[in-house]
Amino acid sequence: MTDLKLDERISDLVRRVALDVPEGLExxxxxxxxxxxxxxxxxxxxxxxxxxxxxxxxxxxxxxxAGLAVLIALPPLNTPAPSSISExxxxxxxxxxxxxxIFFQKPDFNLLKETNHE
Numbered sequence: 367m368t369d370l371k372l373d374e375r376i377s378d379l380v381r382r383v384a385l386d387v388p389e390g391l392e393x394x395x396x397x398x399x400x401x402x403x404x405x406x407x408x409x410x411x412x413x414x415x416x417x418x419x420x421x422x423x424x425x426x427x428x429x430x431x432a433g434l435a436v437l438i439a440l441p442p443l444n445t446p447a448p449s450s451i452s453e454x455x456x457x458x459x460x461x462x463x464x465x466x467x468i469f470f471q472k473p474d475f476n477l478l479k480e481t482n483h484e
Contacts, residue, residue, distance in 0.1 A: 455471075
């Protein structure tokens, strides 16, 4: 189908479902559309977007790229691992001799640390 035949078919389908238009109004609208279509600035004015919308459209991808650059450039945050040994309290009670022994093992205790006994 050529464009003219397609336009005529679409026009015909629209007219079948459209409400009746007052006399003369349809002709004036079609004439105004033909005049506006012939002016060089008519379509350009329709394509113009507000500056704020164009600015946001440009800033959104820029913000995503900046966020990715920050995530890639910064090393992962190294949080210190919790101590493998927490404070341990051990109690031994010798009831018959009235003795109570309490041992505390602190978190900074290193079992594999070599001690210098001089």
